[in-house]
Amino acid sequence: MKFIQKILAVSLLFCSGFLLAQTAWPLSNENATPETQNLYRKLWKLLDQGIMFGHQDDLGYGVNWRMQQGRSDVKEVSGDYPAVFGWDLIHLEEHKQGPIDFFSFRDMKRMMEEVYNMGGINTVSWHTSNPLTGKSAWDNSKGAVRTILPDGENHTKYLHWLDEVAGYLLSLKGKDKKHIPILFRPFHELTGSWFWWGEGNCTPEEFRQLWVMTYHYMTENKKVNNLIWVYNTADFTTENEFMEFYPGDRYVDIISFDKYVYDNPVLTDVFVENARRQFGIMDKIAREHHKIPALAETGYEQIPYNKFWTKTLMDAVGDYKISYILAWRNHGLTSENKMHYYVPYKGHPNEQNFRDFYNLKRTLFLKEIQIENADR
Structure with a gap:
């Protein structure tokens, strides 16, 4: 029923969406691939239609399972895959076999290509090792x-790391033989x-130099033109705090922040109040700088609250328009004998509330953004 409602809604919005696509602000990289530019235009269109849901490492593992083709805790609870799939490049620069113990970088490449082929969106973070100490x-x-x-004494080392990242991101290709667009x-x-x-x-100046240097090396030296660049903060209380490290509109396409729930929402509204204040600040910045806003990581570990x-x-979130919300990963039982997950799995006591969330007209999962990907 929800899917049918979305088809009708998108049909009604076709003309206005088309006009918006024509006036969407351009990508920072003027040499971006046609597929990357197309995805960026679609992100602008979808911003008017709802909030995409995302999940980290969704296809790779879940609570009580690992690397089983087609499995997804999100799909098993809601009947649909996420619209956005999160991944991380941790350990890539160290030439390790995989980002985590559950799958290799080769496995991750296959899964990211699968996401693209079925019309989903990939986003990638990078828990880069400390170049000064060699630690995490x-x-x-x-x-x-x-x-x-x-x-700097580690400049060449860092450029070699970027070579590894560039090579990996350029290796990602869909069945159409095109480079896969990546957030x-x-x-x-x-x-x-x-x-x-x-x-x-x-310092803020050092960070801005780092971002701009990374951007230019990736786009100009390595010709990685399939990236949509996402600026991401944690907590902030003012516009100045959010923008203090900002490298400039020329180098950013999406702005976002990460925010998790740590206090019982039955007992306190601190998460809602602080998040809404941050959304208000980010919304103002997004409008003034013509950027797409998002909640790039969030969640409540084990989800012990049924609403x-x-x-x-x-x-x-309130009435603010944001592109997507990405919940963190469903690791399951950790080596510390602790359950670590952020999305309900089949049999979880609060899975019904996630289905209710899925059925909201405002939330978008994979089937619903297929309408927008039909012309890709």
Whole structure:
């Protein structure tokens, strides 16, 4: 029923959507592939029609299963796949076999190509190792950014890392033999201090230089023209705080933030109140700078509240238009004997609320954005 309603709604919006597509603001990279430009225009159109739902590593594993073709906790609960599929390039620069223990980079490539072939959208983050210490992205030693800027002692090392990333992203091709468009989200959660590129570990000027250098090397030196660039923060309280590290409109296509629920929403409205304030700030910036806004990561671990999706999350978004919401991964039982997941799985006590969320006219899953991908 929901799918039929969406077809009718999109049909009614065809003319206005077409006009919007003609006036959508151009990508930062004027040499972007036709497929990438087409996806960007569709993101603008879909912004008027609803909020796409995304899930990290959705096809790779879920609670109590690993690498089973066609499986997805989202699909098994809602009957449909997410519209947006999140992935990460962690360990790629270290020449490791895979980003995580569950699948290899070769597996991830196959799954990302599968997403494209079935009309979905891929977004990629990169938990880059600390170039100064060689430790993980969470080693927030100060001064690492400075060492990879031009004339820094680790500049050449970083360029070699970018060579690896560029090669991988350019290897992603669909059955149409075209390079797959990617929403690329480097240096994420930059207003936090837990990553080596985060606030307090480098100056705003150093961060802006890092972003611009990375952008130019990827687009000009490596000719990676299938990227839509996503600027991403963590918490912020003012417009100035959100924009302090901003590299400029020339280098950004989507703006976003990450925000998780840590306090019981039955007892406190702190998540809703803070998120809505942040959406208000981001909405103003998006309008002034002509960027697409998104909630690039979110979730409530184990989802112990039965109205999280339809109440807490949707109350937090309010009436603001955002492109997509991406829930974090469904790892399942961790080595610390802890359950770690952010989307209900089949048999979860709160799966009905997720189905109610799926059935909202405002939420968009894979079947619904097929209408928009028909002319690809």
